[in-house]
Amino acid sequence: MTKSWNLPPVPQNIPHGDMPGDKICISGEHIAKAGVLYPRLREEMERLGQERVVVCVCGGSGVGKSEIASVLAYYLRQAGLGTYVLSGDNYPHRIPEDNDRERVRVYREGGLKGLVAQGVMLPEFSLRLRELWQAEADCDPTNAKVDPWLALYQKAGRQTLSRYLGTPAEISFAELSNILSWFHQGADRIYLKRMGRETGCLWYDSVDFSETRVLIVEWTHGNSDYLDGVDIPILLNSTPSETLAHRRARNRDGKTDSAFTTMVLELEQEKLEAQAYKAKIILSKSGELLRYSDYRALMAGE
Structure with a gap:
C-alpha cells in the first residue's frame, strides 16, 4: 500500500528548471497532480535505495512538465532531500x-x-x-x-x-547522459549547459551538487532510448486532442494550428507512445495514475 504524505502548502515563486528565460505559472491543477505523483515517486525511490536518484518528468507539449517537476522538487526539498531541476531543452545542438x-x-x-x-x-x-x-x-x-x-x-x-526529431542528430544526448553519469558517481560540481533563444546566447554554469540527492530532468525526451542514466521515468500523458486543445488555449506563437506544428506534435506523440512501456509512473491528463495497460487502452480509444 502506498504511504500517505502530509504535503506542505506550495508558495508562489518556488525555484524551477534551469532553462534561461523560462517562465512557468504553477496552478492548482499542477499542485494537485504533483500531490498524486509524490507518494508513488517516494515509493520508487525507497525501492531503489540509492544515494542519488535521477528522475525524469516527460510528456508532450503543454502537459505541465516544468510546473509539476518544480512542485515535486519543492516537496522533496521540504522533506530534506536536496533536489535540482534540469531542463533538457538546454541540450539541442541549435538554439x-x-x-x-x-x-x-x-x-x-x-x-x-x-x-x-x-x-x-x-x-x-x-x-x-x-x-x-x-x-x-x-x-x-x-x-x-x-x-x-x-x-x-x-x-x-x-x-x-x-528520423531527425528527438534523435542525436537534433539533440546532444551523449552530453546529457554524461551529466547523469557524473551525478550518479557523486560529483560535487558539474558544468551544465545554458541555451537562450538568440544567437550567441550559450554558456555553461558550474553547479554545486554536493548536497543534491535527486536530479529531476524535465523534458519531452526524458524517457528516450538515447538517454542513459534515468532511474525513475514519469510520463505525464496527454492524448493528441488534449495537447492541441491546450496549445490553442495558450496560443503562444500564433502558429498553434499550423500543419507543420501539428505534424511535429504527432511525431513527438508517436515517440512518447513507443517509449511509454519504460515509464515507472504514468499520470493521465485528468490526474489519475495509470497502469501501462490502462494507458494503452486510453490511447487506443483516442
Whole structure:
C-alpha cells in the first residue's frame, strides 16, 4: 500500500528548471497532480535505495512538465532531500529558432528526395512547391487533394523528419547522459549547459551538487532510448486532442494550428507512445495514475 504524505502548502515563486528565460505559472491543477505523483515517486525511490536518484518528468507539449517537476522538487526539498531541476531543452545542438528552421529544412529535403526516388520531380512541381513553401503550406494534407503528387512529398518528408526529431542528430544526448553519469558517481560540481533563444546566447554554469540527492530532468525526451542514466521515468500523458486543445488555449506563437506544428506534435506523440512501456509512473491528463495497460487502452480509444 502506498504511504500517505502530509504535503506542505506550495508558495508562489518556488525555484524551477534551469532553462534561461523560462517562465512557468504553477496552478492548482499542477499542485494537485504533483500531490498524486509524490507518494508513488517516494515509493520508487525507497525501492531503489540509492544515494542519488535521477528522475525524469516527460510528456508532450503543454502537459505541465516544468510546473509539476518544480512542485515535486519543492516537496522533496521540504522533506530534506536536496533536489535540482534540469531542463533538457538546454541540450539541442541549435538554439530554438535555428532548430525550427532545421526541422523545416529536413522535412523539405526529405520530401524532395522522395519525389526524386519516385521519378516524379517535374519542373512544374518545383514551381508549385516554392509557392507552398512561401505560404508555409507544403505539409498541409488538404493541398494534396489539389496536387496528388504532393502526398508523396509529404509522406517522404514526414518520414525523414521523424528520423531527425528527438534523435542525436537534433539533440546532444551523449552530453546529457554524461551529466547523469557524473551525478550518479557523486560529483560535487558539474558544468551544465545554458541555451537562450538568440544567437550567441550559450554558456555553461558550474553547479554545486554536493548536497543534491535527486536530479529531476524535465523534458519531452526524458524517457528516450538515447538517454542513459534515468532511474525513475514519469510520463505525464496527454492524448493528441488534449495537447492541441491546450496549445490553442495558450496560443503562444500564433502558429498553434499550423500543419507543420501539428505534424511535429504527432511525431513527438508517436515517440512518447513507443517509449511509454519504460515509464515507472504514468499520470493521465485528468490526474489519475495509470497502469501501462490502462494507458494503452486510453490511447487506443483516442
